[in-house]
Amino acid sequence: MIKVMMLVGCIAASAIAAPATDVFYIYSDKGAPTNHFVPSGWMGDYGDLKVDDGATLTPHAGKTAIKWTYTALGKQGAGWAGAFWQSPANNWGERVGGYDLTAYTKLTF
Numbered sequence: 001m002i003k004v005m006m007l008v009g010c011i012a013a014s015a016i017a018a019p020a021t022d023v024f025y026i027y028s029d030k031g032a033p034t035n036h037f038v039p040s041g042w043m044g045d046y047g048d049l050k051v052d053d054g055a056t057l058t059p060h061a062g063k064t065a066i067k068w069t070y071t072a073l074g075k076q077g078a079g080w081a082g083a084f085w086q087s088p089a090n091n092w093g094e095r096v097g098g099y100d101l102t103a104y105t106k107l108t109f
Contacts, residue, residue: 024104026085029062030054041084047075
């Protein structure tokens, strides 16, 4: 069984109020100013994961898409792999950042 997880992480010392819009984008297009998080909290067999945030083969919308490749080689011996989407990158709660998303009911990748 292959186990892969991706979670949006909003752990922060102090969260920033999210902008008042209908949609809060986690990722909308490579380098887009509407992107609010990045996949940076690698866990488990993180060496088995590769992400291309500028893939151009059949994006749903825009010019790019996110392509994840998982090899399942078990490089770190965990038997699973995952990534938190964090803001700012690699923020596990010790830095100011993140967003207060309590006004939203939907997150869009």
